[in-house]
Amino acid sequence: MRLVPSRTGWDGTREAVMHRSRRGLVMVSDPELLDAVLRLAAAAGCELDRAVDATAARRMWARAPVVLLDADAAAHCARGGLPRRGRVVVAVRGEPPPGVWQQAVAIGAEHVVSLPDAEPWLVAALSETTEEPRGRGPVLGVVGGRGGAGASVLAAAVAVAAVRDGGRALLVDCDPLGGGLDLVLGAEDLDGLRWPGVGVGGGRVPAAALHAALPAPAVRGRGELALLSCDRAADGPGAAAVSAVIDAGRRAGETVVCDLPRHPTDAAAAALAAADLVVLVVPADVRSCAAAARVVAALAGHGSVPRLVVRGPAPGGIDATEVARALGLSLLTTMRPEPGLARALERGAAPGRARGPLAAAARAVLAELGTTAGAGS
Known part of the structure; x- marks a missing residue:
């Protein structure tokens, strides 16, 4: 468990568990696309855990507030039997390739975004996941x-x-x-x-x-x-x-x-x-x-x-x-x-x-x- 600051000092108690639960999941094999996604996540203040395959992704799949995949990862996760869930985004470089929406739907993805055009949208979406749900402030x-x-x-x-x-x-x-x-x-x-x-x-x-x-x-x-x-x-x-x-x-x-x-x-x-x-x-x-x-x-x-x-x-x-x-x-x-x-x-x-x-x-x-x-x- 990663240590995070708490009100009483540095420990691995409930605050650390809560902090860890707000970390997103990324599974992207394209190095250039991965660099872009990590850069945007840093700009949004969103920390990400990286999975290299569906087996590793399964351990974090349910608790991650957001999941970022590329087209290959979406297909891999679908074949691996990972359940459909909300807040899944499939990112691609440039124009989406043929068949990407079919792969996205199979895993429950709500969005397919093309970078760099969709960078502002992705930063906003990632920023939202870093915040605990609260009521609207006056x-x-x-x-x-x-x-x-x-x-x-x-x-x-x-x-x-x-x-x-x-x-x-x-x-x-x-x-x-x-x-x-x-x-x-x-x-x-x-x-x-x-x-x-x-x-x-x-x-x-x-x-x-x-x-x-x-x-x-x-x-x-x-x-x-x-x-x-x-x-x-x-x-x-x-x-x-x-x-x-x-x-x-x-x-x-x-x-x-x-x-x-x-x-x-x-x-x-x-x-x-x-x-x-x-x-x-x-x-x-x-x-x-x-x-x-x-x-x-x-x-x-x-x-x-x-x-x-x-x-x-x-x-x-x-x-x-x-x-x-x-x-x-x-x-x-x-x-x-x-x-x-x-x-x-x-x-x-x-x-x-x-x-x-x-x-x-x-x-x-x-x-x-x-x-x-x-x-x-």
């Missing part, structure tokens, strides 16, 4: 009604709340001019990739590989937090990359929280399209309401109608319901001023401590996200 977008409204802080607090509840959260910075979400969490010195260093141009990204590459800020709770922040000295992400990252977190059952700019970029538009819920954070003053009205119009242009979070104080005595009425939005929750919050953030403390107005607002947003995502699934 996606939240958080936007500020004006600069300094507190949207980034609320986004981070919602992710922290999800972790405190024992879940896994992926916090995605989609605002390249926001200064970097890593500063909000005191994670600017943590190792890990930032935008645009995460080299995903689209397609399917393995969630485990993504998490391994990102900073993981320490947060009290039973869950795990991964952070994808913008680099302060580089451009922000592209739309395809944002879509791929969100999809990875969603497939892994994580709560994906996106901090969005007030004027939607292409990347922000991709996040809005994926979001189950969008919230707009608006301070309770006249100028903030005026600025937020422009943001509401911009979001409407992307088919998004946000829920409203009103943040105090209200220097002129404006009520949260008045803000909601002025903007034509449904009020989700309010947030009173939190003494010491600004000082704690400056010291690098993660927002959303167990108690306080910010944590309460984050929990309200998280609860609404669960309701909205559940209704839409």
Whole structure:
């Protein structure tokens, strides 16, 4: 048994068995085709066990999450009496030879793919097999009604709340001019990739590989937090990359929280399209309401109608319901001023401590996200 890391160290216990069970099976005799398949599997983060004949393949046939064969191997396995099963792919170089579909059907193959044309499809299919089946994770977008409204802080607090509840959260910075979400969490010195260093141009990204590459800020709770922040000295992400990252977190059952700019970029538009819920954070003053009205119009242009979070104080005595009425939005929750919050953030403390107005607002947003995502699934 191959040793893999576990929570208590390196051992050969249940974690190793589970890891081993996620390894695919490859039986390909063509050296060039085998090299191509192994290269694509590495890109997908999918580990493969190789079998040289049907006898060796039989030992792994039932438990492998995916089986990759060439045409000769498909015929060999069929003659060897291996049972039909799902997730069998027959790969060929160039045009499929005559009779390959007959061999594929005999072994239960669902696909015959021609390389190199089908390389993107095969990488996506292999990536999917590396992930344990989980429920669909919810996606939240958080936007500020004006600069300094507190949207980034609320986004981070919602992710922290999800972790405190024992879940896994992926916090995605989609605002390249926001200064970097890593500063909000005191994670600017943590190792890990930032935008645009995460080299995903689209397609399917393995969630485990993504998490391994990102900073993981320490947060009290039973869950795990991964952070994808913008680099302060580089451009922000592209739309395809944002879509791929969100999809990875969603497939892994994580709560994906996106901090969005007030004027939607292409990347922000991709996040809005994926979001189950969008919230707009608006301070309770006249100028903030005026600025937020422009943001509401911009979001409407992307088919998004946000829920409203009103943040105090209200220097002129404006009520949260008045803000909601002025903007034509449904009020989700309010947030009173939190003494010491600004000082704690400056010291690098993660927002959303167990108690306080910010944590309460984050929990309200998280609860609404669960309701909205559940209704839409």
